[in-house]
Amino acid sequence: MTPSDARSPFREREFTDALRHAAGLAALSPSSHNCQPWALARLESRPAxxxxxxxxxxxxxxxxxxxxxxxxxxxxxxxxxxxxxxxRVSCAAYWRMLTRALAAQGWTTVAGRAHEGRDLLPARAPVRSWPQDWSLLWTAALRRGGGPAESLTAFRVAAHARHTNRGPYEAAPLPAPLLGELARPRPDADAGAVEVRHLASAAEREAVAGFLARHGGIDYSHPAAWRETHAFIRWSPAAVRAHGDGFPAPLLFGPLTRARTVARRIALAPPVMRLLCRFGYDRSLAAGLAETVRQGPAVVAMSFPQGPPGVADAFAGGARIADYWLGAARAGLALHPVSVLMQHDELRRALQAELGISGQLFFLSRVGRPLTAYPRSPRRADAAACRTV
Structure with missing residues (x-):
């Protein structure tokens, strides 16, 4: 293939179509609070x-x-x-799904680089169209070549099946070979960057559930944290359509009548929540989540063995989350992250000490076979996170 062939209108259109399809699948990636913080640029201008x-x-x-x-x-x-x-881990999971979808269409990543801090592309060249509120994390070069790395159809099915399910899971133990398969990194993953551990015994699940019951209410009793979480609850279909992110109320509480929606909205309003927490409402909510952990078959924990991660480590972590979740979806399993214990550093350190996990824990989730179907969280339009510079 000559350079002129590579930049032919057909070749340009081929990559444009592949990227559009991959971005649509990557948009299904998980993110904290479903905030979808990623932004993608196709570098097309000569300076870029x-x-x-x-x-x-x-x-x-x-x-x-x-x-x-x-x-x-x-x-x-x-x-x-x-x-x-x-x-950063949320952005990395998006990137993993994007590049796997591109590889499934024959576009191979040949070079990549992590960027720390404010190492922005415009600092290297006068790229005037680079948004000032985008902080560069990763740059990569891709080429067309070789066969598809995996079945695009199978990847698409798994991507659409992958979503958070907050309902109950079957209590029956998950087969050890299946858990072992899920824990193994893909051949193209950085095997040493992330440790994956399944907490499947009754004692291990009880340790997590007991810790969650004692401390999980902090998400509600911490005023600033709850204000931020509350801001992502979407109380009406119109709000879901307008934002395309966050938590639709039925995903958190199940089907709600109009009266129950109003009651929940009042109870969860930050000023009211502060008052209710004085009477133990936060502990009651935490106990309910703890019981779902206690009754399920397993919890998966992922950690960075070397401690606090840089961007490259975070990208390895996000890739493992994406790969694990897609593999679980293929096996008919669901996940429900218990993020509150990761977001408060003092709780994370205490939980690690209790479980004997070294390094830095960054992902903790229920995993099992769901007993009920659960709708997918909303997503922004595919093009909302992408631009050409």
Whole structure:
């Protein structure tokens, strides 16, 4: 393939179509509070391509296409220290699903680089169209070549099946071979960057459930944290359509009559929640979540063995979450993350000590066979997170 062939109208249209399809599947990725903090740029202008080629050490020829992933600072959660890692891991899960969907269409990543802090692409070249509220996380070069890395149809089915299910799970133990398969990294993953552990014995599940019952109410009793969480509850179909993110009330509480919707809305309003927490409402809510953990078959815990992660580590973590969740969906399993214990650093450290987990725990979730179907969380339009620079 010559450079002129690579930049032919047909080749350009081929990648545009592949990227559009991949971005639609990547938009189904999980994120804390379903805030969808990712932002994707296709680097097309001469300054942007030159900057990317310089960063990655790739030839600035017509055979490469360049993408950049950023954290949209307008959409990130910021209240708690633990959100810093969560936002980057959420973006990384999106990137993993995007690049797997592209690889399934024959587009291979040939180079990539993590960016720490405010290492922005415009600092390398006058890329005037780069949004100032996008913080660059990853830049990559891709080429067309080789066969599909996996079945696009199978990937699409798994991506659509993957979503959070907050309902009850079957109590029957999950087969050890299945858990072992889920814990194994894919061949293209950084095997040493993340440790995956299943807490499947009654004693291990009780340890997590008991800890959650004692401490999980902090999400409701911490005024700033609850204000941020509450802001993502969508109380009407119109609000769901307008925002395309967050938690529709039926996903949190099940079907609600108009009267019960009003009652819930009043009870969960931050000023009312502060009052109710004085009477133990936060502990009651935590106890209910703890019981779902206690009755399920397993909890999956993921940690960074080397401690606090950089961006590259966070990307390995997000990739493992995406791979694990897609594998679980293929096996007919569901997940329900228990994020509250990850977002408060003091709780995370105490839980790690109780479970004997070293490094930094970054993902904790119920996993099992759901007893009831659960609708998917809303998503923004595919194009909302993408632009060309």
């Amino acid at each position: 391509r030159r900057a990317a080629a310089d960063l990655l050490g790739t030839p600035d020829d017509d055979g490469h296409v360049y993408l950049a992933l950023a954290l949209d600072l307008r959409r990130q959660l910021t209240t708690l220290p633990g959100h810093f890692v969560e936002m």
